Amino acid sequence: MQDIVKYRKVLERLIDEGQELKILTLISRLHPDDIASLIDDLEEDQKSRLFRLLDVETAADVIMELDGISRELIVEDIPDEKLTEIVDDMPTDDAADFIAELPEDQAQRLLSRIDQDKSEDVQRLLEYPEDSAGGIMQTELVALGRDTTVTRAIEHIRSRRDELENVHNVYALDDESRLVGVVPLSSLLFADGETPLKDIMDKQVVVAAAGMDQEEVAALFRKYDLVSLPVVDDGRHILGRILVDDIIEVIEEEVSEDMFRMAGISEEEDVVYSGPTFKVCMTRLPWLVFNFFGTLVSGYFLWLYQSKLTEMLALLAFVPVICAMSGNIGVQSTSIVIRGIATGRVDFSNLRKLVFKESAVGLLIGLVCGVLGGVIGFVWQSSWLIGIVVFVAMFIAISFGALLGVLVPLFFKKIKIDPAVASGSLIATTNDLVAINIYFLFAAFMMRCFFTA
Amino acid sequence: MQDIVKYRKVLERLIDEGQELKILTLISRLHPDDIASLIDDLEEDQKSRLFRLLDVETAADVIMELDGISRELIVEDIPDEKLTEIVDDMPTDDAADFIAELPEDQAQRLLSRIDQDKSEDVQRLLEYPEDSAGGIMQTELVALGRDTTVTRAIEHIRSRRDELENVHNVYALDDESRLVGVVPLSSLLFADGETPLKDIMDKQVVVAAAGMDQEEVAALFRKYDLVSLPVVDDGRHILGRILVDDIIEVIEEEVSEDMFRMAGISEEEDVVYSGPTFKVCMTRLPWLVFNFFGTLVSGYFLWLYQSKLTEMLALLAFVPVICAMSGNIGVQSTSIVIRGIATGRVDFSNLRKLVFKESAVGLLIGLVCGVLGGVIGFVWQSSWLIGIVVFVAMFIAISFGALLGVLVPLFFKKIKIDPAVASGSLIATTNDLVAINIYFLFAAFMMRCFFTA
Numbered sequence: 086m087q088d089i090v091k092y093r094k095v096l097e098r099l100i101d102e103g104q105e106l107k108i109l110t111l112i113s114r115l116h117p118d119d120i121a122s123l124i125d126d127l128e129e130d131q132k133s134r135l136f137r138l139l140d141v142e143t144a145a146d147v148i149m150e151l152d153g154i155s156r157e158l159i160v161e162d163i164p165d166e167k168l169t170e171i172v173d174d175m176p177t178d179d180a181a182d183f184i185a186e187l188p189e190d191q192a193q194r195l196l197s198r199i200d201q202d203k204s205e206d207v208q209r210l211l212e213y214p215e216d217s218a219g220g221i222m223q224t225e226l227v228a229l230g231r232d233t234t235v236t237r238a239i240e241h242i243r244s245r246r247d248e249l250e251n252v253h254n255v256y257a258l259d260d261e262s263r264l265v266g267v268v269p270l271s272s273l274l275f276a277d278g279e280t281p282l283k284d285i286m287d288k289q290v291v292v293a294a295a296g297m298d299q300e301e302v303a304a305l306f307r308k309y310d311l312v313s314l315p316v317v318d319d320g321r322h323i324l325g326r327i328l329v330d331d332i333i334e335v336i337e338e339e340v341s342e343d344m345f346r347m348a349g350i351s352e353e354e355d356v357v358y359s360g361p362t363f364k365v366c367m368t369r370l371p372w373l374v375f376n377f378f379g380t381l382v383s384g385y386f387l388w389l390y391q392s393k394l395t396e397m398l399a400l401l402a403f404v405p406v407i408c409a410m411s412g413n414i415g416v417q418s419t420s421i422v423i424r425g426i427a428t429g430r431v432d433f434s435n436l437r438k439l440v441f442k443e444s445a446v447g448l449l450i451g452l453v454c455g456v457l458g459g460v461i462g463f464v465w466q467s468s469w470l471i472g473i474v475v476f477v478a479m480f481i482a483i484s485f486g487a488l489l490g491v492l493v494p495l496f497f498k499k500i501k502i503d504p505a506v507a508s509g510s511l512i513a514t515t516n517d518l519v520a521i522n523i524y525f526l527f528a529a530f531m532m533r534c535f536f537t538a
Numbered sequence: 539m540q541d542i543v544k545y546r547k548v549l550e551r552l553i554d555e556g557q558e559l560k561i562l563t564l565i566s567r568l569h570p571d572d573i574a575s576l577i578d579d580l581e582e583d584q585k586s587r588l589f590r591l592l593d594v595e596t597a598a599d600v601i602m603e604l605d606g607i608s609r610e611l612i613v614e615d616i617p618d619e620k621l622t623e624i625v626d627d628m629p630t631d632d633a634a635d636f637i638a639e640l641p642e643d644q645a646q647r648l649l650s651r652i653d654q655d656k657s658e659d660v661q662r663l664l665e666y667p668e669d670s671a672g673g674i675m676q677t678e679l680v681a682l683g684r685d686t687t688v689t690r691a692i693e694h695i696r697s698r699r700d701e702l703e704n705v706h707n708v709y710a711l712d713d714e715s716r717l718v719g720v721v722p723l724s725s726l727l728f729a730d731g732e733t734p735l736k737d738i739m740d741k742q743v744v745v746a747a748a749g750m751d752q753e754e755v756a757a758l759f760r761k762y763d764l765v766s767l768p769v770v771d772d773g774r775h776i777l778g779r780i781l782v783d784d785i786i787e788v789i790e791e792e793v794s795e796d797m798f799r800m801a802g803i804s805e806e807e808d809v810v811y812s813g814p815t816f817k818v819c820m821t822r823l824p825w826l827v828f829n830f831f832g833t834l835v836s837g838y839f840l841w842l843y844q845s846k847l848t849e850m851l852a853l854l855a856f857v858p859v860i861c862a863m864s865g866n867i868g869v870q871s872t873s874i875v876i877r878g879i880a881t882g883r884v885d886f887s888n889l890r891k892l893v894f895k896e897s898a899v900g901l902l903i904g905l906v907c908g909v910l911g912g913v914i915g916f917v918w919q920s921s922w923l924i925g926i927v928v929f930v931a932m933f934i935a936i937s938f939g940a941l942l943g944v945l946v947p948l949f950f951k952k953i954k955i956d957p958a959v960a961s962g963s964l965i966a967t968t969n970d971l972v973a974i975n976i977y978f979l980f981a982a983f984m985m986r987c988f989f990t991a
Contacts, residue, residue: 243727345873
């Protein structure tokens with residue numbers, strides 16, 4: 086697996102020379118995920134030439150591991166007949182994801198050509214939203230009456246060996262076909278043949294509803310250390326199961342989304358990393374333009390104040406640091422809240438504690454930085470007035486910045502908007518604006534007190 | 539599982555009333571992870587009172603799911619004898635993690651009291667760095683000669699039923715005990731009893747070296763869709779195996795680390811969310827202080843320039859927006875690089891492409907924002923000179939900001955420092971400084987050209 090780069094060079098040469106047999110020998114030693122990486126790295130015209138050499142089973146394993154661009158190129162080149170065989174060999178969740186990407190007419194054609202049972206299952210899966218439990222589950226699973234004996238259960242599994250992959254659990258049903266227990270394969274092996282499933286099943290079955298958001302599903306996997314999770318309808322009838330490898334993908338997706346949103350980037354990873362430059366700009370411009378006008382307003386205030394405060398031009402030197410500190414602590418608080426929500430460490434039960442904690446942290450850090458800034462202001466400009474103004478403004482701007490940083494994402498969460506939406510950019514911009522106003526208003530107040538008096 | 543809040547109220551009352559039997563009835567219906575959540579939420583003095591009621595097996599499942607603070611409180615209250623039984627019932631990876639947290643003398647005492655084989659295994663595990671493959675693996679696994687028949691393999695697994703939990707695979711060894719294949723439990727069930735393992739094993743075994751960093755281990759799980767991963771020494775002898783639920787924890791940990799570092803927060807999640815206020819401040823102050831001095835230098839330049847540019851005070855209005863834009867685009871680029879490295883989308887093979895892409899994005903966004911700023915400057919201040927200065931400065935500051943945002947984390951990566959270390963704060967601060975200088979130097983240049991002429 087380790088020497089992909091070495092393989093790529095050899096492979097490119099073999100493809101150019103058309104040495105199909107040697108290619109197959111080379112490929113047969115590789116893991117499907119590695120074959121996918123190799124194809125992703127090949128030149129456009131070589132991708133299909135390599136893919137066409139794969140047997141149906143390998144092709145079915147490889148195709149969903151390819152990046153979207155490679156897959157699209159390859160699919161254009163495969164005859165419908167081979168495509169049908171490949172989809173027939175995929176688990177239903179992959180088949181549904183694959184078909185969802187195709188143009189409508191090709192999708193319909195494929196659905197009518199593949200195995201009929203599978204086609205029905207796939208069409209059912211396609212009805213669920215992409216990011217719901219139903220959208221990521223597969224229908225391949227083993228569910229048996231709870232009175233079934235271990236021997237019968239094993240026979241049943243063996244009779245479906247061609248269809249089942251990655252079986253980890255047997256689901257036990259009551260007489261009304263409701264899910265009442267789960268039996269790991271290892272428990273089947275441990276038990277005597279005559280034992281009924283109900284005697285060895287775990288009755289604490291963690292389940293997901295089909296409409297549950299994939300982020301919540303991931304939280305269940307994390308919390309209960311699951312390898313697979315059954316999805317049920319309102320009557321606890323089992324609809325499918327979700328496997329842990331798909332959940333790892335979900336977690337990575339959600340994390341990227343949070344990190345990008347924090348930085349003011351909308352859109353999916355695929356666009357950010359592989360889209361054309363213009364499209365990438367469009368994922369990043371909206372928030373930048375928001376920031377543009379936000380900070381322009383800050384600038385407008387700066388301009389307003391400076392024209393009134395020409396006698397205290399020295400104050401300007403502290404504008405960048407006060408704005409930056411207030412923005413930075415805000416982004417810290419926001420990151421902590423957003424990550425806390427994502428990992429379940431922050432929820433509405435411990436909210437008040439969090440807000441108090443962040444406020445305390447803000448006050449303390451505000452005090453430290455305020456004293457630092459005040460002393461520097463006093464020493465540098467030899468003016469106790471500047472020292473005091475910088476100290477007070479910095480202290481207030483930082484404490485307030487921390488508070489905003491924790492309240493804004495919580496507010497978004499409360500009104501059911503993803504708290505990561507723009508919170509980073511929003512907080513930085515808002516805090517800038519607030520800081521400049523605190524600073525100059527207080528300076529003006531001090532000057533009125535001491536100079537006009 | 540869903541009604542933890544409801545349970546908590548009832549439970550608190552029952553504990554106060556000392557109704558042990560009712561508590562046990564209530565608890566017995568719950569998943570160990572839910573029991574852990576309940577204990578975490580209880581008042582300090584009630585945590586131990588509930589934990590003491592659990593049977594050894596449940597206690598062993600619950601204890602590592604508690605948060606660190608609850609666990610510490612509870613451990614103080616358990617007699618050594620019970621603790622020994624609990625540790626004896628834990629898998630070796632949990633036992634090692636648990637013992638690593640104890641004071642040295644208590645750890646030694648426990649190690650001498652638990653089952654001797656387990657004690658030796660645990661001591662071996664304790665020698666690996668916490669965040670290496672060795673540090674997260676467990677020694678419980680099934681490894682058999684590749685000539686073993688399926689029937690014998692199943693008998694072997696059944697004979698160890700008390701000790702094994704979560705068996706997903708049987709590892710096949712050659713005559714020198716080297717790992718040569720992996721057999722999922724389902725394949726064991728599918729095959730005939732007389733088949734030797736070597737006929738059904740998968741020879742593409744993905745393995746980890748014991749010293750491999752946990753982040754790389756997680757990448758293997760993600761890439762190869764694994765449920766468990768064997769850890770081997772240089773001679774391919776199997777040392778242990780890593781389970782996917784531990785990997786989900788690793789992924790979450792690494793993500794939090796990246797997000798926090800981006801925001802200039804050092805230290806672990808536990809401290810950030812549950813540490814005392816003073817300690818939390820110390821995780822956040824270092825980078826804030828760095829920013830403080832960084833932006834103070836920007837302020838110093840601002841002060842230097844403004845005293846020379848009093849004739850163009852209007853320029854000041856654009857300082858916040860130019861600094862913010864350059865900082866924001868830099869943070870966007872940095873986020874993209876850091877997340878790309880974490881997910882494997884960015885590596886040294888596609889570096890040049892990424893740098894070109896980000897430069898192009900920077901130039902394009904710089905152009906858009908530059909024109910916007912230039913027009914506003916021209917219209918607002920009725921000065922074509924200000925319009926030009928704002929346009930040029932904004933354009934250069936943004937393009938340059940994007941470039942720095944991509945190059946700095948790559949540079950850190952190159953010199954083997956975590957690119958997320960401070961990149962967010964570092965970039966924002968550096969870009970501020972650069973932007974202010976570009977802006978005023980260009981303004982001074984323009985003024986020399988047009989006014990002194």
